[in-house]
Amino acid sequence: MTRLMIALTVVLALLFCTALVLGPANIAPLDSLRTLVIDDQGALTLVMREIRLPRAILAVLIGASLGMTGAAMQGYLRNPLADPGLIGVSGSAALGAVLSIQTGVAATVAFALPLSALFGALIGVFLVLLLAGPRGSSLTLILAGIAISALAGALTSLTLNLSPNPWAASEIVFWMMGSLVDRSMTHVWIALPFIVVGVALLASLARGLDALTLGEDAAESMGINLKRLRLTLIFGTAAVVGASTAVAGAIGFIGLVVPHVLRPFVGARPGRLLWASALGGAILLLAADIAVRVVLPTRDLKLGVLTALIGAPLFLHLIYKTRKDGL
């Protein structure tokens, strides 16, 4: 367990440094790291501190959020197909964010954008849990997720198409696929508080999720308050997915892939899987964000394209496996 965490942390640190030295402008790696620490009063420090550093920090924060949410939802629903992107939570968060930008609310108050995304995510996750039930079958969960994703996506597109702003319609892709291009420290500051609170809420679920593997009655007899567990999950998920989506759009599949890969390493215990998936999610999103910069340095290739290319085959594999197990 601890060895796994150390290994993940080392990989994450290496990827973080790699992310900092890669970019469309060719800066020597050592120069870039030096100017990040020592202010040269010039363009290099500006690039490092205001473009590359926030991008790398956001990749870590958002990747960790999505990985941990996936692990928490899968633990709670005891269903390996749960992922905030697949079940429509990210889509609902994007709708909340788009509404606040298009109504101009986002420009008035600093935290209006993540708050409205949080509110959207809250509605999404609440609806999914309501439709799928506490122990919903994979089928109802996925169907509920498809319906909510479709509805949120349609309303997002409708809002952007109705907007008088000439750029609005082209933003549909961003909200559906996600990107970290040209984010700034401002975005880090508006997302960070929500992510810290949400991660703390989700991390507090560890004991409850472990107990839940024995069944609901057993968990309750162990002193787990299931109602509170459910509420903590809903608010924790809404906080991290809302903040993540508000600054980076809806990035799918991270919450699906990471817990699946790491589960065997933690003895399939959902409580221990939470932090491992946070690290794993951060690694996966950083790696994806490095890949989009290496593959097409000057184009804004969306992150969701890469995560879907990795995640969708796994999703198919999981569906196949679930079917073999008889749903």
Place this chain on the structure above:
Amino acid sequence: MLASVPSFKSKLIAGLVAFSPAIALADTPPMRVVSMNLCTDQLAMLVADEGQLLSVSRLAQDPEGSAMAEQAQTYLPNSGFAEEIYLMQPDLVIAGSFSTPATTAMLQRLGVPVVVFDYASSLSDIRDRLFQMGEVLGHQDRAAKIIADFDAQLAALQAEITTRPKAALYYANGYTSGDSTLAGQILIAAGFDNIATEAGLPYGGNMPLEVLALMQPDAIITSSPSATTSRAEDILTHPVVDTLRQKTGTGWFSDRDWACGTPFVLNAIADTAALRRQLEGNGS
């Protein structure tokens, strides 16, 4: 009863024939002209006789993007769909080369004569388009006069360029325009060098923020923000762009004078040249 059928049919045929390619183009000028592109709208409004132009595109009425929004209010607006344009019974449709090919092809199939104007990517293209508009609408004299005025004003603007500072054109989503575009030509005419060319983007394209920061332009010229907020325009207030602005000359110029190859680009050139003079005043 039966007799009415052929008469209806013959009316229809007569209607189609009336719309069919106006061979008359050269002889008698068209009298029901519909323009469906923001740029041809403005050229047509400048050159057409009163009553000759029937409809312009809806975009032409939007003051954010159109230099002749007020004048455009006096025409019927169209959204560029074949059906609505056909029902206006035009004897000539003017489209831009960026107009949907499906729409122009459909109109031609329905027998409506369509003239497609190429996009202007240089100042001399503006003369050519004005000349073409004069021919199409049968007002060569009026077009020639507008061209002569344009040339005279352009010569006056270009007379006094001494130094050439570097400027960046920066738009929503981090897009920039290079020398081979109209905006790039406006920049050159106003006495700036374009960093997009230095960055290897002669036609423009996405210029990553960090490339912009490292090119260290002397001035940043951005389109002025739309009335409504959008994510795409966030980049124009990114801390990096803000910092560059504090160190350099800044122009927030309206899209309407830059977007189309019309004599209104003279306003864009004058605004940009004023920015250059201001820079020279500070620099020396």
